[in-house]
Amino acid sequence: MSRQDVGNCCLWFTMLGLLILCIIVVVGGGSVLLANEANATPVPTAITTCEGLLKNVHSAYSANKNIKTDKKYILNVYQVEGDQISGMEKGMVPTNLLKFQDDLESQILIWDYFASIIPPEQRRSLTEYRIFTDGSGNIAGYADIKLSSKNESATETMALEVDLAGYQDLNSINDTLVHEFGHMLTLNNRQIDIKTDPTRCLFYTTAGQCSFGDSYLNRFFEQFRKREPDEERETGTPDLREEIADSWTNFVMEPRPTGNRLSAQKILFFYNFPELVSLRSAIRGRICKYFNMPE
Numbered sequence: 001m002s003r004q005d006v007g008n009c010c011l012w013f014t015m016l017g018l019l020i021l022c023i024i025v026v027v028g029g030g031s032v033l034l035a036n037e038a039n040a041t042p043v044p045t046a047i048t049t050c051e052g053l054l055k056n057v058h059s060a061y062s063a064n065k066n067i068k069t070d071k072k073y074i075l076n077v078y079q080v081e082g083d084q085i086s087g088m089e090k091g092m093v094p095t096n097l098l099k100f101q102d103d104l105e106s107q108i109l110i111w112d113y114f115a116s117i118i119p120p121e122q123r124r125s126l127t128e129y130r131i132f133t134d135g136s137g138n139i140a141g142y143a144d145i146k147l148s149s150k151n152e153s154a155t156e157t158m159a160l161e162v163d164l165a166g167y168q169d170l171n172s173i174n175d176t177l178v179h180e181f182g183h184m185l186t187l188n189n190r191q192i193d194i195k196t197d198p199t200r201c202l203f204y205t206t207a208g209q210c211s212f213g214d215s216y217l218n219r220f221f222e223q224f225r226k227r228e229p230d231e232e233r234e235t236g237t238p239d240l241r242e243e244i245a246d247s248w249t250n251f252v253m254e255p256r257p258t259g260n261r262l263s264a265q266k267i268l269f270f271y272n273f274p275e276l277v278s279l280r281s282a283i284r285g286r287i288c289k290y291f292n293m294p295e
């Protein structure tokens with residue numbers, strides 16, 4: 001099967017810090033790598049409510065470990081089966097990264113947190129968990145999504161990648177994990193129509209992939225982007241896949257917004273989907289339960 005690589009990167013600035021987002025897409029079978037940079041401060045002991053905990057965990061970005069590398073290195077790759085990770089394989093890394101490669105405790109803790117907050121039925125296609133680094137302050141995570149069609153049926157496999165340089169404690173990694181899961185939710189084979197030639201796609205097409213008409217991505221596009229001039233859409237705006245993943249993260253982590261600001265509308269978008277409202281509740285409940293904070 002022929003494969004095609006398409007890549008692009010973009011910079012986003014949030015109120016709380018720098019967000020660096022990157023996408024690499026492979027179609028044919030299709031693969032999507034998506035990333036998010038996020039750090040947060042630890043939960044103060046004074047927090048006594050679930051809502052307070054969620055607010056604290058959400059979007060507190062900061063640089064931490066002073067890791068310098070010339071490129072991205074895969075430190076360790078784990079196989080995923082349900083809630084379990086096993087069969088760890090080490091990557092080749094320079095000596096200054098060995099201590100991070102050997103920090104299995106943090107790597108396992110991050111996985112346990114992800115598996116605790118994302119319901120198992122939502123991550124059935126996840127087969128690998130990879131720890132990488134591209135240095136401090138760069139990309140904090142990827143969702144590597146491979147879609148292919150075989151014998152009339154669409155298949156998918158996914159890998160979660162986490163940059164150990166973006167990890168300080170579990171709070172620091174929360175938004176990255178929710179964001180990467182947002183890609184898994186919006187770019188899976190129920191959302192992306194792998195069988196339709198992108199040149200014949202009637203709906204939102206991104207990086208050579210055609211979305212389904214009723215996909216979250218296409219609906220998001222129709223609501224927020226369709227009226228923009230084509231030139232602006234091509235050059236001057238953030239990648240829609242990153243935008244929907246960021247809005248998803250805000251939808252999960254923040255109280256239901258009021259008002260008519262664009263950022264509020266992008267969060268309210270998700271309230272149109274009862275299954276996502278349920279999923280939001282489940283994830284929020286799981287985060288609070290993980291930190292032993294009653295809902």
Ligand SMILES: [Zn+2]
Binds near residue numbers: 021035179180245
């Ligand atoms: Zn992303």
